[in-house]
Amino acid sequence: MSQITRLFGILGAVFVLLGLASSFFVGVDHVYSMVHWSVGAVCILVFLGTNIAQLRTMFAGRATRQFTYTLVFGLALLITLVAANVMVVKNPRSFDVTQDALYTLSDQSQQVLGRLEVPVHAWLFVPGGQGGPLEDLLRQYDYASDLFHFATVDPEIDLDKVRRFELSGDEPVVVLEAGSKFVKAIHMSEEAITARLVELEGGRKKIVYFLTEHGEMDLEDDKTTIGAKLLANQLRNENFEVIPLNLIRTGQVPDNADAVVILGAEQQLLPQEVTQLQRYLKFGGNLLLASDPGFTHKVDRVLEYLGVTLNESVIVDQQMRMFAGPQLGLQPLVSTYGEHPIAEPMQGARTTYQMACHITHEAVEGVSVTELAFTSESAWAETDMQRLFEEQQVGLDDADAQGPVPLAVAIEGYAAPGTTEPPLVGTAKLAVFCDSDFLSNQWVGQMANMDLAVNTLNWLTGKEQEISIRPKSRTVSNLVMTADEMTNIFFLTVLIFPETLLLLGLFVWWRRR
Amino acid sequence: MNAVRNVHAIAWREIRSFFVSPIAYVILSGFGILTGWFFFNLLGRYLQMSTMYRQFGNPQMMAQLNVQSMVIQPTMFNITIVLILMFPAVTMRLLAEERRQGTDELLLTSPISTGQIVLGKFFAVMTVYVGMLLMTTPFFGVLLWKGNPGLGEILSAYLGLFLMGGAFAAIGTFTSAVTRNQVVAAVSCFVVLLMVYVIDWMSASATGVTQDILQYVSFIRRYQDFVKGIIDVKNIVYFVSCMVFGLYLSKASLDFLRSK
Numbered sequence: 001m002s003q004i005t006r007l008f009g010i011l012g013a014v015f016v017l018l019g020l021a022s023s024f025f026v027g028v029d030h031v032y033s034m035v036h037w038s039v040g041a042v043c044i045l046v047f048l049g050t051n052i053a054q055l056r057t058m059f060a061g062r063a064t065r066q067f068t069y070t071l072v073f074g075l076a077l078l079i080t081l082v083a084a085n086v087m088v089v090k091n092p093r094s095f096d097v098t099q100d101a102l103y104t105l106s107d108q109s110q111q112v113l114g115r116l117e118v119p120v121h122a123w124l125f126v127p128g129g130q131g132g133p134l135e136d137l138l139r140q141y142d143y144a145s146d147l148f149h150f151a152t153v154d155p156e157i158d159l160d161k162v163r164r165f166e167l168s169g170d171e172p173v174v175v176l177e178a179g180s181k182f183v184k185a186i187h188m189s190e191e192a193i194t195a196r197l198v199e200l201e202g203g204r205k206k207i208v209y210f211l212t213e214h215g216e217m218d219l220e221d222d223k224t225t226i227g228a229k230l231l232a233n234q235l236r237n238e239n240f241e242v243i244p245l246n247l248i249r250t251g252q253v254p255d256n257a258d259a260v261v262i263l264g265a266e267q268q269l270l271p272q273e274v275t276q277l278q279r280y281l282k283f284g285g286n287l288l289l290a291s292d293p294g295f296t297h298k299v300d301r302v303l304e305y306l307g308v309t310l311n312e313s314v315i316v317d318q319q320m321r322m323f324a325g326p327q328l329g330l331q332p333l334v335s336t337y338g339e340h341p342i343a344e345p346m347q348g349a350r351t352t353y354q355m356a357c358h359i360t361h362e363a364v365e366g367v368s369v370t371e372l373a374f375t376s377e378s379a380w381a382e383t384d385m386q387r388l389f390e391e392q393q394v395g396l397d398d399a400d401a402q403g404p405v406p407l408a409v410a411i412e413g414y415a416a417p418g419t420t421e422p423p424l425v426g427t428a429k430l431a432v433f434c435d436s437d438f439l440s441n442q443w444v445g446q447m448a449n450m451d452l453a454v455n456t457l458n459w460l461t462g463k464e465q466e467i468s469i470r471p472k473s474r475t476v477s478n479l480v481m482t483a484d485e486m487t488n489i490f491f492l493t494v495l496i497f498p499e500t501l502l503l504l505g506l507f508v509w510w511r512r513r
Numbered sequence: 514m515n516a517v518r519n520v521h522a523i524a525w526r527e528i529r530s531f532f533v534s535p536i537a538y539v540i541l542s543g544f545g546i547l548t549g550w551f552f553f554n555l556l557g558r559y560l561q562m563s564t565m566y567r568q569f570g571n572p573q574m575m576a577q578l579n580v581q582s583m584v585i586q587p588t589m590f591n592i593t594i595v596l597i598l599m600f601p602a603v604t605m606r607l608l609a610e611e612r613r614q615g616t617d618e619l620l621l622t623s624p625i626s627t628g629q630i631v632l633g634k635f636f637a638v639m640t641v642y643v644g645m646l647l648m649t650t651p652f653f654g655v656l657l658w659k660g661n662p663g664l665g666e667i668l669s670a671y672l673g674l675f676l677m678g679g680a681f682a683a684i685g686t687f688t689s690a691v692t693r694n695q696v697v698a699a700v701s702c703f704v705v706l707l708m709v710y711v712i713d714w715m716s717a718s719a720t721g722v723t724q725d726i727l728q729y730v731s732f733i734r735r736y737q738d739f740v741k742g743i744i745d746v747k748n749i750v751y752f753v754s755c756m757v758f759g760l761y762l763s764k765a766s767l768d769f770l771r772s773k
């Protein structure tokens with residue numbers, strides 16, 4: 001075998017390997033890969049063609065037989081190892097050795113998974129396709145049930161799925177799909193995923209009607225600060241169906257309404273609309289009413305018989321501005337909430353309002369009112385609106401309500417006047433906010449405003465707490481070390497021990513000399 | 514029993530020759546300095562933040578501080594970076610040195626099988642490696658003594674380090690077996706280790722089955738579960754598979770040399 005022909009053999013092998021590598025990066029059919037494959041093939045053919053006799057002798061030789069046995073055995077071993085890996089992937093098993101059982105599903109979740117009868121596929125949509133802790137959570141479900149499978153999807157690449165599941169926004173979303181049904185989960189907690197699984201088992205989306213034709217916020221408006229499209233989108237992501245309601249045209253609240261929302265109405269509700277809304281409430285309907293100072297009288301007839309008053313006032317509160325110290329402002333910040341299912345997840349969170357009024361209530365038989373959100377003690381409800389808006393002056397006096405004042409209440413029950421009214425069916429639920437701006441495009445994304453909105457609708461529509469799973473958290477670390485201890489650690493770990501090893505090495509080198 | 518004795522003899526010979534060379538001490542002290550420095554800095558940052566939050570008197574902020582996620586897990590990941598640098602240096606001379614010095618002929622013509630030779634070399638590397646891991650145990654010992662981290666998570670991370678290190682060792686043994694030049698062995702080992710470590714980055718732009726395969730073969734993905742405190746059987750099987758196949762390839766190289 002001459003040197004030159006041997007070179008062709010080596011070049012052929014090298015070009016084939018380079019072709020393989022380039023195929024991995026740019027594809028087999030790219031001209032760059034094709035050139036390498038072609039040149040490699042030609043070199044190998046030349047090598048084979050000019051060395052047939054020598055190759056015949058070589059293949060009959062012991063080394064070649066050895067090589068063949070090794071290759072065959074190696075392939076068999078590789079196939080066996082791949083099969084073993086495939087088997088453990090299809091039959092996953094893992095052990096959670098964390099201190100706080102962070103990666104173990106609760107009994108409730110395991111029960112829900114045990115009840116699955118059809119396969120459920122969970123699609124985790126996350127930009128970049130790297131799910132991190134979200135994947136860990138879904139993997140626990142995958143491991144716990146043969147009928148639950150999950151995959152991570154990059155929404156920027158897989159647009160078909162984005163369209164199919166009607167996704168919008170950049171936030172990570174989990175879509176649970178079973179057959180032709182699917183539900184979405186925005187909140188990435190075990191409680192939310194398990195609750196969605198229960199929904200998928202059981203049924204239909206909750207339908208929320210938004211009243212229109214009175215200057216309410218526009219659900220399709222995402223261009224202006226006073227639109228409500230952000231809220232509408234989020235509610236759709238939470239598996240609500242959001243539908244505008246022209247009560248004047250329909251004549252009554254639809255029977256399939258799980259809740260009705262009046263969001264920032266600026267014109268008077270007609271008497272027949274008020275009647276229909278009251279009738280809806282009498283028969284166990286659910287209403288979210290958000291109104292603003294100066295407009296409360298347009299809608300407050302809905303609340304008659306309930307003993308709840310939206311006062312004509314504006315809440316004044318101290319605000320901290322950078323480099324300017326505390327000043328009075330009309331944007332109260334709320335961090336105190338009442339004891340109610342709506343407010344329970346809000347403890348520690350803050351919500352912000354714009355030009356809010358305060359709510360008062362008196363006892364009415366059959367109606368229970370819970371104050372939801374309170375201003376700070378330094379705030380008050382200014383009732384002298386003329387002085388506020390015309391003279392831009394405020395001052396706490398006897399007519400005003402000193403903080404903390406409530407600007408949101410939850411109501412259960414409905415008192416129907418007279419004895420000829422039909423009997424109540426179910427229990428009405430209302431959530432009343434003396435500000436609607438906190439739900440507008442400009443403010444709903446601030447602080448915990450969106451959480452408050454979603455919690456409210458969950459409570460109104462009865463979505464809250466079939467499932468209650470406490471989020472897992474790590475044990476709080478109690479590590480404390482003094483400066484001396486830190487210094488000792490530094491000397492031992494970074495200096496003394498490595499130095500000892502180096503000196504030992506020096507000694508060994510010297511001995512060898 | 515003969516086989517076990519042979520493997521033991523090869524391993525012991527290799528360990529002795531490793532520690533007789535001053536390079537071993539440079540590698541070990543370099544490993545100690547780097548890992549100690551990483552640990553010390555992470556611990557210092559944690560304690561600084563802990564002191565600051567304690568001064569604010571805010572229990573919610575304090576609850577967010579956690580020695581597991583701020584010190585132990587980052588230290589465990591940093592150790593793997595150091596291993597990618599150190600393993601090529603530890604494994605480069607395993608078989609390449611024998612070939613360079615010509616002692617491979619003696620070894621290959623002896624009654625010891627190539628499998629026993631490879632296993633002996635591999636166990637020698639693993640013994641040195643376990644010694645390196647033991648050098649890091651005082652870090653976590655201090656944390657366990659002064660604080661309340663989860664022991665299960667620490668042990669799980671060490672299991673992951675041991676298994677991943679075994680896979681590294683098998684790769685290093687193979688790259689040492691295919692060349693007589695130690696530098697080539699070290700560099701090729703480093704390149705392969707780095708590739709299997711970062712192959713996960715490529716999976717971000719892949720889709721479908723390709724993405725699944727890339728994510729599966731990524732060492733860092735497999736190791737992450739151990740660091741989090743999840744002992745997943747598939748990760749154990751994967752690392753053991755890498756060890757088995759790497760060692761088989763090493764054996765195959767020696768068989769080829771022997772048949773010549």
